Amino acid sequence: MTAPLEWTPDARELADLELLLSGAYQPLTGFMSAADAHAVEEHGTLADGTSWPAPVTLALPEEHPAAPGDRVTLRDPEGAPLAVLTVTDRSGGLAAGPVEALGAAEHGPFARLRRTPAEVREALAGREALAVTMRGPLDDLEEITATAEELEAVVLLLPLAFGEGGPAVVRAALKAREKLGGDTLLAAVPLAPRDDHAVDLELRDRVAEAYGAAEHLPGPEPVTLPGPPHRRGLVAFFTGLSGSGKSTVARGLRDALLERGSRTVTYLDGDVVRHLLSAGLGFSREDRDLNIRRIGFVAAEAARHGGLAVCAPIAPFAATRAEVRAMVEAVGADFLLVHVATPLAECERRDRKGLYAKARAGLIPEFTGISSPYEEPEDADIVIDTTGISVEEAVDSVLNPLIQGGWVR
Ligand SMILES: Nc1ncnc2c1ncn2[C@@H]1O[C@H](COP(=O)(O)OS(=O)(=O)O)[C@@H](OP(=O)(O)O)[C@H]1O
Numbered sequence: 179m180t181a182p183l184e185w186t187p188d189a190r191e192l193a194d195l196e197l198l199l200s201g202a203y204q205p206l207t208g209f210m211s212a213a214d215a216h217a218v219e220e221h222g223t224l225a226d227g228t229s230w231p232a233p234v235t236l237a238l239p240e241e242h243p244a245a246p247g248d249r250v251t252l253r254d255p256e257g258a259p260l261a262v263l264t265v266t267d268r269s270g271g272l273a274a275g276p277v278e279a280l281g282a283a284e285h286g287p288f289a290r291l292r293r294t295p296a297e298v299r300e301a302l303a304g305r306e307a308l309a310v311t312m313r314g315p316l317d318d319l320e321e322i323t324a325t326a327e328e329l330e331a332v333v334l335l336l337p338l339a340f341g342e343g344g345p346a347v348v349r350a351a352l353k354a355r356e357k358l359g360g361d362t363l364l365a366a367v368p369l370a371p372r373d374d375h376a377v378d379l380e381l382r383d384r385v386a387e388a389y390g391a392a393e394h395l396p397g398p399e400p401v402t403l404p405g406p407p408h409r410r411g412l413v414a415f416f417t418g419l420s421g422s423g424k425s426t427v428a429r430g431l432r433d434a435l436l437e438r439g440s441r442t443v444t445y446l447d448g449d450v451v452r453h454l455l456s457a458g459l460g461f462s463r464e465d466r467d468l469n470i471r472r473i474g475f476v477a478a479e480a481a482r483h484g485g486l487a488v489c490a491p492i493a494p495f496a497a498t499r500a501e502v503r504a505m506v507e508a509v510g511a512d513f514l515l516v517h518v519a520t521p522l523a524e525c526e527r528r529d530r531k532g533l534y535a536k537a538r539a540g541l542i543p544e545f546t547g548i549s550s551p552y553e554e555p556e557d558a559d560i561v562i563d564t565t566g567i568s569v570e571e572a573v574d575s576v577l578n579p580l581i582q583g584g585w586v587r
């Protein structure tokens with residue numbers, strides 16, 4: 179018997195899944211095929227002519243064995259089974275087909291406010307509704323009240339709660355409901371924003387309609403004011419060959435930051451991480467990637483709460499470094515890639531731990547720079563070559579941009 183097929187969609191796809199299952203995306207009942215997604219993008223209709231504004235797709239890597247006819251259990255990141263996808267098409271890196279709920283318990287902030295369209299329509303009991311979709315606070319409640327009165331409609335607030343800022347949008351809706359009073363209805367909808375504003379608005383129209391609204395007013399776009407840089411999360415991520423000076427400079431940076439005293443520091447040195455967080459991992463590509471993802475995860479958690487994390491692994495693969503950058507940026511923090519670009523010849527000359535000599539002698543397999551690749555970053559924010567400069571100079575060349583950028587006072 180083969181193992182049951184399963185997959186964990188990303189945050190955006192999980193939000194779409196919830197809307198497919200709740201009926202908010204009616205008439206859609208599943209993820210689109212590449213042909214449907216293409217037709218939607220080209221002419222705003224599915225391949226069969228049904229009008230629909232935005233692609234609703236599920237990416238599945240080519241190597242995933244799911245084929246048409248298979249049933250794939252879709253799980254949330256914690257492993258809870260959410261739905262079953264019956265695959266009807268697999269092309270263009272997508273898996274298409276209808277989804278059925280598995281009735282997993284709902285959780286997450288304000289889960290109790292995620293009413294389905296059917297529940298809201300029942301609460302409306304035939305009354306007209308003016309839906310107001312929100313991605314931030316409402317600035318003109320009078321306009322809403324006036325429009326609702328004119329239409330003789332109940333106001334239905336639909337906070338579009340997606341991602342880190344989702345709970346704040348629901349809080350803004352609760353506040354607006356308090357001010358609007360009467361029998362204002364509220365349902366939190368996990369609709370992820372679309373890049374194209376016109377498409378986003380059309381999709382909001384369709385969702386409002388599914389919730390039984392006769393009219394739809396889109397709320398104002400949120401003004402996102404990022405906090406001052408010295409209060410923002412920051413990850414200073416060093417990368418470079420063994421012996422390039424990552425640990426020495428990263429340690430010097432940590433100490434300089436602690437001496438200034440304006441920020442606390444989470445320090446994740448490559449060697450230290452390998453004794454604890456990544457104990458047992460080796461130096462195959464898979465193990466290195468896992469090591470870097472773990473470092474990225476911890477650094478992003480520190481940065482999520484406004485902390486400053488300094489990491490100094492070799493991190494030889496560009497794609498994995500990019501993943502960490504994305505993880506950090508996803509929590510609203512900043513990511514600075516520091517390439518310690520000391521040339522291999524100098525690192526080998528230093529050979530502080532005698533590892534290069536052993537690697538050259540074939541005693542250490544897969545040694546970075548000798549028998550395992552180091553992909554030079556093309557997206558480094560700071561580049562330093564520590565050849566012939568002092569440790570202080572090297573530390574300053576990282577600390578100064580942090581001060582200039584306002585991250586450190
Ligand atoms: N095969 C091989 N390749 C590279 N490095 C090796 C290897 N085997 C052991 N070491 C020692 O492990 C340190 C690098 O670990 P990292 O966790 O930073 O590496 S990676 O980012 O996961 O690639 C590295 O330490 P640094 O010199 O501080 O970089 C080496 O001392």
Ligand SMILES: Nc1ncnc2c1ncn2[C@@H]1O[C@H](COP(=O)(O)OP(=O)(O)O)[C@@H](O)[C@H]1O
Pocket residue numbers: 418419420421422423424425426427490528530564565566567568569570572
């Ligand atoms: N300007 C400099 N910055 C950092 N390290 C330097 C510098 N000049 C010489 N070195 C020496 O280079 C070696 C770098 O080793 P290390 O910091 O452990 O590198 P990595 O962590 O990249 O393996 C240390 O012995 C350090 O004293």
